[in-house]
Amino acid sequence: MRTIFLHLHPARVNEASIHFNRTFGLGGMVALLIVIQIITGILLRFYYTPIPAEAYNSVVFTKNQVLFGQFIRNIHYWSGVFLLLITFLHFMRVFLTGAFREERKINWLFGLVLLLLIVLLNFTGYLLPWDQLAYWAITVSTNIIGYLPLVGESIRTMIIGGKELNADTLRTFFTFHTAVLPFLLLLLVLYHFWRVRKAGGILVPETVEKPEMVPTMPNLVFKEFIVALVLIAVLFIFAAVFNAPLLEKANPSYSLNPTKAPWYFAGVQELLMHFHPLFAAFIIPISVVAFMAWIPFIKYDDSPNGHWFISEPGRKSSENTAKYAAIVTLAGILFNEYVLNFEVLLSPIPAFISNGILPLLILIGFMAGFNKYYLKKLSLSKAELVQAVFVFIIVAFIVLTLVGIFFRGKDMALTFPWNV
Ligand code: HEM
Incomplete structure (x- = not known):
């Protein structure tokens, strides 16, 4: 042994x-x-x-x-x-x-x-x-x-x-x-x-x-x-x-009914409810995987120090990014479901734009706004900034997955878990 x-x-x-x-x-x-x-x-x-x-x-x-x-x-x-x-x-x-x-x-x-x-x-x-x-x-x-x-x-x-x-x-x-x-x-x-x-x-x-x-x-x-x-x-x-x-x-x-994908694809299936399929099933997931593969090759200004979340500002920014990502993702889901559907509203425009490029730009806008008004104030290093983006993506993915698993019922309508 x-x-x-x-x-x-x-x-x-x-x-x-x-x-x-x-x-x-x-x-x-x-x-x-x-x-x-x-x-x-x-x-x-x-x-x-x-x-x-x-x-x-x-x-x-x-x-x-x-x-x-x-x-x-x-x-x-x-x-x-x-x-x-x-x-x-x-x-x-x-x-x-x-x-x-x-x-x-x-x-x-x-x-x-x-x-x-x-x-x-x-x-x-x-x-x-x-x-x-x-x-x-x-x-x-x-x-x-x-x-x-x-x-x-x-x-x-x-x-x-x-x-x-x-x-x-x-x-x-x-x-x-x-x-x-x-x-x-x-x-x-x-x-x-x-x-x-x-x-x-x-x-x-x-x-x-x-x-x-x-x-x-x-x-x-x-x-x-x-x-x-x-x-x-x-x-x-x-x-x-x-x-x-x-x-x-x-x-x-x-x-x-509902026909659900296996639980680990519930996040992608949830994205499909809000984005044009080309974006939900390919452009977004492939970009996320490419980002994950790219992060070790980014040029950082410091060496890895082995500390959880790098530093105190790193921890604080990750914590607040996680909260922000959870709110933005949930709000986005509810907004698209109950308030406004870009594809219906802008119907003469191809769905690829109204339901793909447009909501993606809005999402990137929310990330950029958060960077400008909050992360910049903390004067984060490049590694801490990349960490914040990572946290945003992971939390958004987890929220989408949980909604897909627990809150989608008959005809994939939003519902509470006990009605699914
Ligand atoms: C079949 C799946 C995997 C197995 C069995 C496995 C196993 C391990 C083990 C036993 C260690 C030593 C320390 C520890 O327990 O954390 C380790 C370290 C490591 N793993 Fe994995 N791992 C797997 C998947 C992954 C994945 C998905 C990633 C990231 C994409 C990853 C990246 C790493 C890296 C970079 C280290 C070195 C960490 C360090 O030096 O602190 N591994 N892995």
Whole structure:
């Protein structure tokens, strides 16, 4: 065991890097969840049949007839959800401690690819039960691709292997979910770990001249063990109390109302309610991803210091940006829903302008105004300014996602969660 751990970690680590509030053990949790996903996935695979006529019944059989079948299925489902949520938190922790610059920038980029792979793993797994929820969620999500001008329809047809979901779609999703994506994920995770070691471990604030180095075993490994036990306990409680959803068998001629995309695409689906599809499904999401990939390459005037939020003004500006972003996003949703719809109001103008360029310019105007009247007063450094933009985007995304999941009901109208 000692040798295995010492392959993952150096023999000694900086004492400051193992304080819990440095990383919250998030990266380690993600690694553990990947292992749990693989083990439970293999167990489920013994009974699952990836053809539309049998997939649903094979899941029902696993759930009702196989010893611990329901429990294993629940663990697989919940660890998939946790995996995405905790990877997202890890991504935010890395950013907010400034650990994405200089020798860590390549790892940041590979981290973004890992995040994408985890979204795709969740997405391809979503279809496998072949129930109403799976069928219609994947139908609306893949329909979004069709909004891309000129090539959208062809790409969509290529991904699902036809005009609507069919046996080829299920086979393709199954193969990606159980072979292609896990293989790529494992490969990249190993590379990711290697780069963390190559960068000299976790970024820590330089408070003392000579850092105190302590043996990894037991100092770090013991803490990792505790985090792992707590995570497994929480996961098992979730799996014991909440069953993974399973509606009736997929029925292509009877759609669900509301038809919602999987929860992690609820933010994009919410954007589609307010923006022209080209903006909601492509221009905005692609710009956000491009921004995330670009931030390590911006020229900053200082070096990363490893402090949460960089500095006191950095913390204050992030806090107020978060509040501002939440209010602007919520107000924008309500305004567009109940007060004014640009597409209807300016109907002779092409929707691409009235419902795309115009609201986007208004949103950028709100960000610029905030910069001019508030952020400038704090005389932030470039890194602190980029941090404020990051916080704005993340909070807006979270608000859109929460509204999409909890506040959209029949016909996708706004409603309260208890009416959804
Ligand atoms: C499969 C997904 C991932 C796994 C298993 C993973 C695992 C880890 C682990 C174990 C660490 C060491 C410290 C810690 O626990 O935080 C780490 C550090 C790091 N991760 Fe990840 N990670 C994943 C995804 C990501 C993502 C999505 C990003 C960002 C886009 C990212 C960027 C980084 C960077 C830059 C470091 C170095 C941080 C520092 O030096 O403080 N990782 N990762």
